[in-house]
Amino acid sequence: QVQLVESGGGLVKPGGSLRLSCAASGFTFSNYYMSWIRQAPGKGLEWISYISNSGTTLYHADSVKGRFTISRDNAKNSLYLQMNSLRVEDTAVYYCARATVGGTGKWFDPWGQGTLVTVSS
Amino acid sequence: DIQMTQSPSSLSASVGDRVTITCRASQTISSYLNWYQQKPGKAPKLLIYAASSLQSGVPSRFSGRGFGTDFTLTISSLQPEDFATYYCQQSYSTPPYTFGQGTKLEIK
Numbered sequence: 001q002v003q004l005v006e007s008g009g010g011l012v013k014p015g016g017s018l019r020l021s022c023a024a025s026g027f028t029f030s031n032y033y034m035s036w037i038r039q040a041p042g043k044g045l046e047w048i049s050y051i052s053n054s055g056t057t058l059y060h061a062d063s064v065k066g067r068f069t070i071s072r073d074n075a076k077n078s079l080y081l082q083m084n085s086l087r088v089e090d091t092a093v094y095y096c097a098r099a100t101v102g103g104t105g106k107w108f109d110p111w112g113q114g115t116l117v118t119v120s121s
Numbered sequence: 122d123i124q125m126t127q128s129p130s131s132l133s134a135s136v137g138d139r140v141t142i143t144c145r146a147s148q149t150i151s152s153y154l155n156w157y158q159q160k161p162g163k164a165p166k167l168l169i170y171a172a173s174s175l176q177s178g179v180p181s182r183f184s185g186r187g188f189g190t191d192f193t194l195t196i197s198s199l200q201p202e203d204f205a206t207y208y209c210q211q212s213y214s215t216p217p218y219t220f221g222q223g224t225k226l227e228i229k
Contacts, residue, residue: 035218044208044220044221044222044223045157045159045165045208045210045220045223046220047210047216047217047218047219047220050216050218059215059216059217061216061217062122062217095164095165100170102170102171104151104152104153104170104171104172104174105151105152105153105154105155105170105171105212105213106153106212106218107155107167107170107171107210107212108155108157108165108167108210109166109167109170109176110164110166110167111164111165111166112164113164114164
């Protein structure tokens, strides 16, 4: 079955770095765009990054632009999020999600179980 | 950036009730609107895509409507497993693909 499994979360000090991974299985990873979406504790969902199936087109939300970088390795069926210069406000559960691009938009399904990133001194 | 506003932010209802949640975009987004359900401690789940298309495996009591700037998610007869938080999301043109702030559906 289609599955996404995130890893790499943890506790990091402000200004530190972390790299999240998302392992995909059950589908042809190289055919799909992918995205990272986060959710701060008790808050709503925030889309943060999006990458094309080839990895040549990237988008990042303004809140993370210049600090976070999305990438992928299609040979390893893996998606990544390199997070640098972390701030307290980056504390959140980070989800990876598969994006389907259709004639009437893009939608995210499925999502991984999420990995918690805590930024605190 | 396109802003998405959901109403209400919270809602109390009973099993068997018909419930409607509204989502409004700050500019026209055609039918580029998705709905997700999230239960506590779980990842969001896609319910409706392209404003009105039911995702495979989602019960038919869920339906979506709308075009342009105004959209609705309706649950025709609430079941106990439907109590959750619901989010709309726009996917018009290029990112950012913003979410609404969420609607928490609680048991009355």
